[in-house]
Amino acid sequence: MDSTIRTAIAAADGDDPYRALRQLHHARIELTRELDxxxxxxxxxxxxxxxxxxxxxxxxxxxxxxxxxxxxxG
Structure with missing residues (x-):
């Protein structure tokens, strides 16, 4: 999970904003599941x-x- 978050955050500074948004979205979903x-x-x-x-x-x-x-x- 930690590497997923780091990768997603790093992608935010990358050249492909669509890819960055997708990675951030998936990292948020994974983090939310783990916290739940x-x-x-x-x-x-x-x-x-x-x-x-x-x-x-x-x-x-x-x-x-x-x-x-x-x-x-119940």
Whole structure:
């Protein structure tokens, strides 16, 4: 992932703006996926450790309802 981001950033200074935009777009998608996975893992670990939805929501700076809707099970 790190090399994908470095390549995309370097391409922004290149001669082909279309290529740069495509690489930046794909790097953003990859980074977002990785961050989403890491956040989901951290939420599961926090819940397992006894954290309330309210505490998790405060850490993520979202509403309790939003975090529960995204990560809650039924």
């Amino acid at each position: 996975r890491a956040e989901a893992l951290a939420v599961r670990r926090a819940r397992t450790a006894g954290a309330s939805w309210q505490v998790i929501a405060m850490a993520l700076e979202v509403s309790k309802q939003a975090v529960h809707k995204k990560y809650g099970r």
